[in-house]
Amino acid sequence: AQSVTQLGSHVSVSEGALVLLRCNYSSSVPPYLFWYVQYPNQGLQLLLKYTTGATLVKGINGFEAEFKKSETSFHLTKPSAHMSDAAEYFCAVRAYNNNDMRFGAGTRLTVKP
Amino acid sequence: DADVTQTPRNRITKTGKRIMLECSQTKGHDRMYWYRQDPGLGLQLIYYSFDVKDINKGEISDGYSVSRQAQAKFSLSLESAIPNQTALYFCATSDLPGQGNNEQFFGPGTRLTVL
Numbered sequence: 057a058q059s060v061t062q063l064g065s066h067v068s069v070s071e072g073a074l075v076l077l078r079c080n081y082s083s084s085v086p087p088y089l090f091w092y093v094q095y096p097n098q099g100l101q102l103l104l105k106y107t108t109g110a111t112l113v114k115g116i117n118g119f120e121a122e123f124k125k126s127e128t129s130f131h132l133t134k135p136s137a138h139m140s141d142a143a144e145y146f147c148a149v150r151a152y153n154n155n156d157m158r159f160g161a162g163t164r165l166t167v168k169p
Numbered sequence: 170d171a172d173v174t175q176t177p178r179n180r181i182t183k184t185g186k187r188i189m190l191e192c193s194q195t196k197g198h199d200r201m202y203w204y205r206q207d208p209g210l211g212l213q214l215i216y217y218s219f220d221v222k223d224i225n226k227g228e229i230s231d232g233y234s235v236s237r238q239a240q241a242k243f244s245l246s247l248e249s250a251i252p253n254q255t256a257l258y259f260c261a262t263s264d265l266p267g268q269g270n271n272e273q274f275f276g277p278g279t280r281l282t283v284l
Contacts, residue, residue, distance in 0.1 A: 100275040
């Protein structure tokens with residue numbers, strides 16, 4: 057079975073600063089990895105995903121994440137935070153051969169002016 | 170128009186009442202899911218369905234039941250609501266596993282409060 061650990065339930069950065077949200081996964085088979093964002097009073101929206109191929113994946117709104125198999129990590133980064141990035145972010149993992157998706161507990165990002 | 174819709178968006182009810190949350194999708198996906206979101210716990214899977222005749226329990230199915238009325242409709246019921254079922258509920262859909270069809274698509278959520 058797969059599982060995800062997100063390090064830090066709350067992250068606060070200043071506008072213009074680097075955003076780094078950490079995600080480590082556990083999977084006995086090759087994983088597919090996802091980052092979702094949830095804005096207040098909305099559902100989850102896909103930011104980016106890793107399936108196969110290039111380990112550095114780019115998503116919407118300037119976010120990117122790198123799949124590091126040796127570290128079992130899939131950390132989300134953005135070079136320069138914007139006020140509109142304030143939201144809750146969820147990392148998720150599923151096996152390549154089924155739809156059983158497991159979510160992390162989420163990280164709430166606050167962006168200070 | 171939204172691809173995955175949920176009704177109602179908000180509901181306040183009393184302990185012991187029967188509640189049904191509805192989900193409809195226009196994405197043509199066979200697979201549908203119901204999740205519950207609680208602060209600090211992320212999303213937990215309640216039930217999932219791979220087609221109209223296939224219903225499966227998730228991590229936290231106790232106290233819930235589901236009905237897959239059609240490919241496009243998947244309902245979640247609380248037969249006798251209790252306060253610890255107060256949460257945000259999400260419906261999601263997905264295509265068959267395969268290249269490029271890997272993610273789940275979420276509805277806007279239903280905020281349920283049980284008094």
